[in-house]
Amino acid sequence: MFHNARRMVIAILFGVVAIVTCPAFGQAVVTDTPITNQTETNTCNGDVVVMNGTLHQEMNFNTTPSGNTHMSLNATIQLTGYGQPSGAYYVAKESLHQETNTKGLAQEQSFGTKIKLVAQGPTPDMVDRATLHIVIDKNGVPKSDISKHQISCK
Secondary structure (H helix, E strand, O other): OOHHHHHHHHHHHHHHHHHHHOOOOOEEEEEEEEEEEEEEEOOOOOOEEEEEEEEEEEEEEEEOOOOEEEEEEEEEEEEEEEEEOOOOEEEEEEEEEEEEEEEOOOEEEEEEEEEEEEEOOOOOOEEEEEEEEEEEOOOOOEEEEEEEEEEEEO
């Protein structure tokens, strides 16, 4: 299973939760997080792939005086690596865009993610799809889970 991809998705999720629960007015946050030596397994052929790259996130947060909140997130994951035992070169590059509008702090959101592990050459590709479910209670306490998860081979 593409376990570490799930960790990257969770990192994006916590970025969303952090920006939504932030009390600041009119805030923008940009982060670039290096991802180094993340081991992924292509379940389509058994390759173990050591991936390196960057997670880039751009988050904007704005609260109006009446209590309405608008949040937007753009995230891009760019990773490359080589698989063993095949020696195939892999690329994972995906983007995520999410916008929410809420009244007050408490909210519930679901959004889908998709990360493709693309092999260069005849090696099969793998696609990891997940649906994230986020609930933030009236006290700003976040809870999250992955409500649906599917891996397919191409």
